[in-house]
Amino acid sequence: MVDRQPLIIQARGVKKIYRSGQLRVEALRSIDMEVAMGEMVAIMGPSGCGKTTLLNCLAGLDTIDEGDIFIQGDNLRDLTDNLRTSYRARHMGFIFQDFNLLPMLSAVENVELPMLVSKVPGKKARKRALALLERVGLIDRARHRPAELSGGQRQRVAIARALTNEPAIVWADEPTGNLDSEAAGDVMELLCRFNREFGQTLVLVTHALEVGQRADRIIRMRDGSIVSNEEVNAQSIK
Numbered sequence: 001m002v003d004r005q006p007l008i009i010q011a012r013g014v015k016k017i018y019r020s021g022q023l024r025v026e027a028l029r030s031i032d033m034e035v036a037m038g039e040m041v042a043i044m045g046p047s048g049c050g051k052t053t054l055l056n057c058l059a060g061l062d063t064i065d066e067g068d069i070f071i072q073g074d075n076l077r078d079l080t081d082n083l084r085t086s087y088r089a090r091h092m093g094f095i096f097q098d099f100n101l102l103p104m105l106s107a108v109e110n111v112e113l114p115m116l117v118s119k120v121p122g123k124k125a126r127k128r129a130l131a132l133l134e135r136v137g138l139i140d141r142a143r144h145r146p147a148e149l150s151g152g153q154r155q156r157v158a159i160a161r162a163l164t165n166e167p168a169i170v171w172a173d174e175p176t177g178n179l180d181s182e183a184a185g186d187v188m189e190l191l192c193r194f195n196r197e198f199g200q201t202l203v204l205v206t207h208a209l210e211v212g213q214r215a216d217r218i219i220r221m222r223d224g225s226i227v228s229n230e231e232v233n234a235q236s237i238k
Helices: 053-056 081-091 105-118 122-134 151-162 180-198
Strands: 007-018 023-036 040-044 068-070 090-096 171-175 201-205 217-222 223-233
Touching: 007 053, 007 201, 023 053, 023 223, 040 053, 040 180, 053 068, 053 171, 053 201, 068 180, 081 090, 090 151, 105 122, 105 151, 122 151, 151 180, 180 201
Parallel strands: 040 201, 040 217, 090 171, 171 201
Antiparallel strands: 007 023, 007 068, 217 223
């Protein structure tokens, strides 16, 4: 595990309930968890156990029914929907299983888009987008659209996009789920490098044990609850 750093994520008694007519499903059951700054944490468990629900709640993409979630000391429950959206744009990056790239935009345009939305001047946004593409090994694909890229290349574009606004936290939902083993290994090597060399805090959801074992810690879930919290001897693997 990384040297103990200040806590960047704190969840206390978090409950999430889905209701449909008379049906009531408790998706998260009194979740307590912490993540330190610079830590890489994997959330694992069987399908339907609440992994993605937990990630979405921690990131403020979904609201909770009970409890508190603190990100850098700020309680997400105290923020309006608009303030949570603004907070995510300024402090968080996201990586999805399906890449979520805009098909009509080139790689560099996809990467620079979050900066343009955040009112970063065009020239500055383009310069940083190109620098990030170079960092993920895709500077020679900067003008290619997603359809002209392999799955692994698309996910590397998505990683570059997630880092555009220098986020405090990057959330990754099954980042290797649509990739073959070689591309998955390349993507994990890249994520581990950003964590190791730049201290990037990462929280990822995964089914793949080989992915989870690259993290500092594995949080295992079952039926909406955390059932174990185990440190991984990841430094030799990273």
